[in-house]
Amino acid sequence: MFNFSINERTIDINEIDELIGEINLIDIREPHEFKCGTLRTAKNIPMDTLLNNPDKYLDKDKKYYIMCRAGRxxxxxxxxxxxxxxxxxxVTSGMAFYEGNERA
Known part of the structure; x- marks a missing residue:
């Protein structure tokens, strides 16, 4: 049997504070959710927008940290x-569970 799974890397949202400002952080929530609060330096690109045209927003030579409200x-x-x-x-858990000091 073949295994086609892709190795997944994760980080909990409450372990990300020390990386803020050094990483490419993408908040994929809808704009109205983003306006309610996000992390400092996060760029808002809604999920559907990003998935429909990722080459427009992302560079395959860079690493991106992807966050949402609860992690799904x-x-x-x-x-x-x-x-x-x-x-x-x-970025697992998401903004609903964030307890750090880097809110925007």
């Missing part, structure tokens, strides 16, 4: 982007 959308998005050849890290 970021997991789906990371799986799709990895399949398409992008270097992504799933």
């Amino acid at each position: 959308r970021s997991a789906i998005t990371c799986r799709e982007l990895k399949y398409k050849g992008f270097d992504v890290v799933d």
Whole structure:
């Protein structure tokens, strides 16, 4: 039997504070969710927008950290982007569980 799974990399949202400012952080929530609060330096590109045209927004030579509200959308998005050849890290849990000091 063949195994076609793609190696998934993750980081919990509460372990990301020390990386803020040094990573490419993408918040894939909808704009109205993003306006309610995000992490400093996060760029808002909604999930559907990003998945429909990733080459427009991402560079395959860079690593991106993908976050959402609770972790479900970021997991789906990371799986799709990895399949398409992008270097992504799933920020698990999401903003709903963030307890750090880097809110924007």
